[in-house]
Amino acid sequence: MQTGFSSLAGPIGIFDSGYGGLTVFDKIRELMPRYDxxxxxxxxxxxxxxxxxxVVYRFTRQAVVKLFEEGCQLVILACNTASAKALRSIQQLDLPQWDPKRRVLGVIRPTVELMDSMSKSKHVGIVGTSGTISSCSYQLELAKMF
Structure with a gap:
């Protein structure tokens, strides 16, 4: 894989713990229709x-491995809980061993960036699972932005 997403070899993998990530998938496909x-x-x-x-790390890691085995060079964790509880460990511990050219991204940072552009008052509300909220991932990202 060369640098830059325009030269991705293979499909983009999108993972969620259920069906909720289909909304993320639909938006990504709308913005980048030329990819598989x-x-x-x-x-x-x-x-x-x-x-x-x-447990979330183990389950998410298994999913990422499966998507890499299917040829994905980029995997997007469309699950807030997986992004909050597993993303950093996968990026820092696993990717360097697997293939440093592959990427795994989450949804929390892009969501916070969108909040910044949409909130004039800089007050936002976050609804999430107990795991996502207790991880403080949104609070940490929001603190970086505001």
């Missing part, structure tokens, strides 16, 4: 929200 996609929803083990960091 693989959507993986872990409906059998949903919801991820009340599960521990370790």
């Amino acid at each position: 996609y693989i959507y993986l929803g872990d409906n059998a083990r949903a919801p991820y929200g009340p599960r521990s960091f370790e």
